[in-house]
Structure formats: structure tokens, C-alpha cells
Amino acid sequence: MKKITSNDEALKLFEESSIKHSEASETGEYKKCNKNHDIIIACILYLYDSQQLKLLEPFLEHPHVGVRLWAAFVLLSIEREKAEEVLRDIQNGPYGILRGNALYTLKELEKGNLKFPWQWARKEKK
Numbered sequence: 001m002k003k004i005t006s007n008d009e010a011l012k013l014f015e016e017s018s019i020k021h022s023e024a025s026e027t028g029e030y031k032k033c034n035k036n037h038d039i040i041i042a043c044i045l046y047l048y049d050s051q052q053l054k055l056l057e058p059f060l061e062h063p064h065v066g067v068r069l070w071a072a073f074v075l076l077s078i079e080r081e082k083a084e085e086v087l088r089d090i091q092n093g094p095y096g097i098l099r100g101n102a103l104y105t106l107k108e109l110e111k112g113n114l115k116f117p118w119q120w121a122r123k124e125k126k
Contacts, residue, residue: 001039004046007055014043015059015067022066025097041117044074048118053078060086065095073105077116084109 004010021036047053059071060082072086090102108114 001042004042007047007050007052010043010046011055013039014047014056014070015062017043018059018067018070019064022064022069022098025066025101040070041121044117045121057082065090065093065098069098069101072102074116076105076109076114 004013017036017039021033021040024030024032024036044053047055053074056071056074057079059067060075060079062068062071068086069090072083072090075083076087084106087102087106091099091106093099095102105114
């Protein structure tokens with residue numbers, strides 16, 4: 001993957017890859033899923049490094065559930081109430097495997113086990 005050079009590029013790639021990742025998750029296309037996961041993480045890390053995670057907030061209302069799911073996961077770190085609400089909506093909606101992702105994200109958050117990409121991808125502490 002080429003290096004991300006702007007917030008706009010990170011947001012565009014995040015949106016596109018979140019859609020592709022969720023669709024590949026539903027169809028079991030693990031190679032496509034893994035590729036898009038890596039792109040999403042790169043976008044998250046870029047926004048985190050530039051202290052711009054808040055730019056993901058509009059994605060909490062995105063028409064595609066995959067984008068909402070990924071945005072909510074990241075925004076749990078700074079907009080917990082809004083993000084939890086989105087995850088609960090996904091958990092209770094007609095979203096197949098993504099419902100389980102939302103459910104287990106909330107469970108791990110509740111247990112205090114949830115780690116964000118900047119913590120595990122770079123081995124940073126909370």
C-alpha cells in the first residue's frame with residue numbers, strides 16, 4: 001500500500017475499505033477482508049498520528065453499516081457514548097456477521113479488554 005499523505009486521502013480510503021471489508025466479511029473472502037483491514041488500520045493510524053480521529057465522527061451516520069461499524073470502534077476512544085449507541089444499533093439490526101462484531105466489541109469494551117490499533121499495532125500502552 002502506498003503511503004497516506006493527507007486527512008482527505010485517509011478518510012476516503014477508510015470509507016472505501018470499510019465497505020469492502022464488511023462485504024468480504026459477509027461473503028467469506030478472507031484475502032479481500034485482510035487486505036482491506038490493513039488499509040483501514042493504516043488510515044486509523046494516520047488520523048491518530050495527526051490527532052484527527054474526530055474526523056471520523058460523520059461516518060457514524062454513514063449509509064453503509066461497515067463504515068459505521070469501523071468508525072464507531074475507533075471513536076470509542078474519544079466519543080464513547082455516541083460510538084456505543086451506533087454499535088448497539090448495529091448489534092440489534094439486520095446486519096448478519098457485523099451484528100456479532102458490534103456485540104463482541106461492546107463486550108470487550110465492558111470487560112476493559114478492548115485495544116485500539118495504536119495500542120496493538122505499535123505496542124503502545126493505554
